[in-house]
Amino acid sequence: MQLFPELFVYSLIMENNHAIRVENLTKLYTPRRKPVVHALRGISFSVERGTIFGLLGPNGAGKSTTIKILTTLTPPSSGTATVNGYDCVNQPLETRQSLAVVLQQNAFELYLTVLGNLRTYARFHHIPGPEANRRITEVLDQFGLYDERHTHAIDLSGGMRRRLQVAKAFLSGKPVVILDEATTGLDPINRRTTLEAIRQQASKGSTIVLTTHLLDEAEDLCDRLVIINHGEIIAEGDVAEIKRLGVPAYTMNLIFKHITNNTLNYLNDQNPLHLKHNKTTVDITVQRSHQEILDLIKELDRQYGLIHFEVHTADLEDVFIDLLSQQAEGRI
Secondary structure, eight states, rough: OOHHHHHHHHHHOOOOOOOEEEEEEEEEOOOOOOOEEEEEEEEEEEEEETTTHHHHHHHTTHHHHHHHHHSSSSSOOOEEEEEEEEEEEOHHHHHHHEEEEOSSSOOOOSSSSSHHHHHHHHHTTTTTTTHHHHHHHHHHHHHHHHGGGTGGGGOOOHHHHHOOOOOOOTTOOOEEEESTTTTOOOOOOHHHHHHHHHHHHHHHHOOEEEHHHHHHHHHHHHHHHEEEEETTEEEEEHHHHHHHOOOOEEEEEEEOOOOOOOHHHHTTTTSSSEEEEEEEEEEEEEOOHHHHHHHHHHHHHHOEEEEEHHHHHHHHEHHHHHHHHHTTTOOO
């Protein structure tokens, strides 16, 4: 007799709702004649299906090691990782068949056209002709590559090559897509086009894991984030939840009647996280309570003559830097 059948069914539903599960994952590297490197120290997280998930951290934090484990390129030292329900160690073929990956290095045939690259990739993934044509037309439109479809990859700009690489990943129709620095090197127009295409793909049910050093990109795109450093997770949640973990900080846009050295000295004395000025305009980010911000604005107006001001909560980059500082100081 099966005990607690409703609990069993519920656990299956919860498992099926996650495209990726990572539990107590560790990775140790033992280079010859060098100290052991703890790349991952027991991290755990999950990614819900149909969401955009951001894996953030500075260089050497453990992001690349995590991606290598999820893509079966390296085994963990301990712990488990599953993609689409498949164990990355015990079911490597099924895992790889469940995902598409865009690494930092572009991978395509330089002497084939954009269309030729996409057709070759479709054949590689055994996508039937009519379905391949439909998907190719779709990604050409989404990634702004239609006008370049007859251009050889070797003749594309760096931004167009990156777009082609990302388009190939979504052409495969895999349920999970891992994008490692997908917009690196793109100009603002190319980047905007690529980000919008990523949003469209997520809206159709793709699960996307994004690693990026562009924190405004993560703040704009991701439904949920994990920040990792020194192989440990130091923050996890949606953007609003992570922002609440940092020391309260606000960004102010200030316009003065005049800016003197005394004005700038006073602002520098506030220990800003960020300070930039141009003529009579100042952008400054400081860690203060809401009331302290109001008092600071009143004092700036009294002493230096404010014409206009705007106040916003700090962006994800400010919080990211603060969280790394908290870890370094042993506060988290």
